[in-house]
Amino acid sequence: MEAKAIARYVRISPRKARIVVDQIRGKSVMAARETLQFINRAAAEPVAKTLDSAVANAENLHHVRPEALVIKACYVDEGPTLKRFRPRAKGSASRICKRTCHITVIVGTREEA
Numbered sequence: 001m002e003a004k005a006i007a008r009y010v011r012i013s014p015r016k017a018r019i020v021v022d023q024i025r026g027k028s029v030m031a032a033r034e035t036l037q038f039i040n041r042a043a044a045e046p047v048a049k050t051l052d053s054a055v056a057n058a059e060n061l062h063h064v065r066p067e068a069l070v071i072k073a074c075y076v077d078e079g080p081t082l083k084r085f086r087p088r089a090k091g092s093a094s095r096i097c098k099r100t101c102h103i104t105v106i107v108g109t110r111e112e113a
Helices: 015-022 029-038 044-062
Strands: 003-008 067-077 082-087 094-096 101-111
Touching: 015 044, 015 067, 015 101, 029 044, 029 067, 029 082, 044 067, 044 094, 044 101
Parallel strands: none
Antiparallel strands: 003 101, 067 101, 082 094
16 A cells, blocks of 8 residues: 655755755655654755655545554655746846756555565
8 A cells, every 4th residue: 555645846955855855755754754844944844744645645545543654755856947037147148947856655555575
Protein backbone atom coordinates (compact mmCIF):
# COMPACT_ATOMS: atom_id res chain seq x y z
CA MET A 1 0.00 0.00 0.00
CA GLU A 2 1.28 3.41 -0.84
CA ALA A 3 -0.22 6.86 -1.16
CA LYS A 4 1.17 9.83 -3.03
CA ALA A 5 0.81 13.61 -2.96
CA ILE A 6 2.29 16.17 -5.36
CA ALA A 7 2.58 19.91 -4.77
CA ARG A 8 3.05 21.54 -8.15
CA TYR A 9 4.38 24.98 -9.11
CA VAL A 10 5.70 25.78 -5.63
CA ARG A 11 7.46 29.16 -5.79
CA ILE A 12 10.77 28.08 -4.28
CA SER A 13 14.01 27.01 -5.88
CA PRO A 14 14.32 23.23 -6.34
CA ARG A 15 17.85 23.33 -4.95
CA LYS A 16 16.61 24.84 -1.67
CA ALA A 17 13.66 22.44 -1.43
CA ARG A 18 15.93 19.41 -1.93
CA ILE A 19 17.89 20.33 1.20
CA VAL A 20 14.70 19.95 3.27
CA VAL A 21 13.45 16.83 1.47
CA ASP A 22 16.77 15.03 1.94
CA GLN A 23 16.41 15.32 5.72
CA ILE A 24 13.05 13.50 5.92
CA ARG A 25 13.56 10.74 3.34
CA GLY A 26 13.14 7.27 4.86
CA LYS A 27 11.86 8.47 8.25
CA SER A 28 8.56 7.60 9.86
CA VAL A 29 5.78 10.13 9.37
CA MET A 30 5.82 11.27 13.01
CA ALA A 31 9.60 11.81 12.99
CA ALA A 32 9.39 13.66 9.66
CA ARG A 33 6.66 16.00 10.97
CA GLU A 34 8.79 16.76 14.01
CA THR A 35 11.83 17.46 11.84
CA LEU A 36 9.86 19.76 9.53
CA GLN A 37 8.37 21.63 12.46
CA PHE A 38 11.78 22.68 13.78
CA ILE A 39 13.79 23.09 10.58
CA ASN A 40 14.57 26.74 9.89
CA ARG A 41 13.97 26.89 6.12
CA ALA A 42 11.24 28.38 3.96
CA ALA A 43 10.77 25.12 2.04
CA ALA A 44 9.75 23.28 5.23
CA GLU A 45 6.17 24.59 5.06
CA PRO A 46 5.25 23.36 1.53
CA VAL A 47 7.01 20.04 2.18
CA ALA A 48 5.04 19.61 5.42
CA LYS A 49 1.78 20.37 3.61
CA THR A 50 2.59 17.81 0.93
CA LEU A 51 3.47 15.21 3.58
CA ASP A 52 0.18 15.86 5.40
CA SER A 53 -1.70 15.49 2.12
CA ALA A 54 -0.02 12.14 1.38
CA VAL A 55 -0.86 10.90 4.89
CA ALA A 56 -4.49 12.02 4.47
CA ASN A 57 -4.65 10.17 1.14
CA ALA A 58 -3.39 7.00 2.83
CA GLU A 59 -5.94 7.36 5.64
CA ASN A 60 -8.91 8.02 3.40
CA LEU A 61 -8.16 5.66 0.51
CA HIS A 62 -6.46 2.73 2.27
CA HIS A 63 -7.68 3.13 5.90
CA VAL A 64 -4.17 3.10 7.42
CA ARG A 65 -3.20 4.75 10.70
CA PRO A 66 -0.59 7.54 10.34
CA GLU A 67 1.62 5.92 13.02
CA ALA A 68 2.17 2.92 10.72
CA LEU A 69 3.40 4.99 7.77
CA VAL A 70 6.95 5.74 6.64
CA ILE A 71 8.18 7.95 3.82
CA LYS A 72 9.07 5.57 0.99
CA ALA A 73 10.17 8.24 -1.47
CA CYS A 74 10.25 11.99 -1.67
CA TYR A 75 11.84 14.09 -4.35
CA VAL A 76 11.79 17.54 -5.91
CA ASP A 77 11.52 18.13 -9.65
CA GLU A 78 12.14 21.40 -11.43
CA GLY A 79 9.09 23.34 -12.58
CA PRO A 80 8.82 26.15 -15.11
CA THR A 81 10.98 29.21 -14.54
CA LEU A 82 9.42 32.67 -14.45
CA LYS A 83 11.69 35.08 -16.32
CA ARG A 84 11.76 38.68 -15.13
CA PHE A 85 14.01 41.62 -15.99
CA ARG A 86 15.73 44.14 -13.74
CA PRO A 87 16.99 47.49 -15.07
CA ARG A 88 20.77 47.90 -14.98
CA ALA A 89 23.32 50.58 -15.75
CA LYS A 90 23.49 52.38 -19.11
CA GLY A 91 20.00 51.33 -20.20
CA SER A 92 20.64 47.61 -20.16
CA ALA A 93 18.70 44.90 -18.36
CA SER A 94 19.57 41.63 -16.66
CA ARG A 95 17.40 38.56 -16.38
CA ILE A 96 16.09 37.34 -13.02
CA CYS A 97 14.96 33.70 -12.96
CA LYS A 98 12.23 32.95 -10.42
CA ARG A 99 12.33 29.19 -10.16
CA THR A 100 9.48 26.85 -9.28
CA CYS A 101 9.44 23.19 -8.26
CA HIS A 102 7.18 20.16 -7.94
CA ILE A 103 7.39 18.34 -4.58
CA THR A 104 6.39 14.65 -4.51
CA VAL A 105 5.96 12.60 -1.32
CA ILE A 106 5.11 8.87 -1.33
CA VAL A 107 4.22 7.16 1.96
CA GLY A 108 3.73 3.46 2.61
CA THR A 109 3.39 0.99 5.43
CA ARG A 110 6.45 -0.07 7.36
CA GLU A 111 6.74 -3.64 6.01
CA GLU A 112 6.75 -2.46 2.38
CA ALA A 113 9.37 0.24 2.88
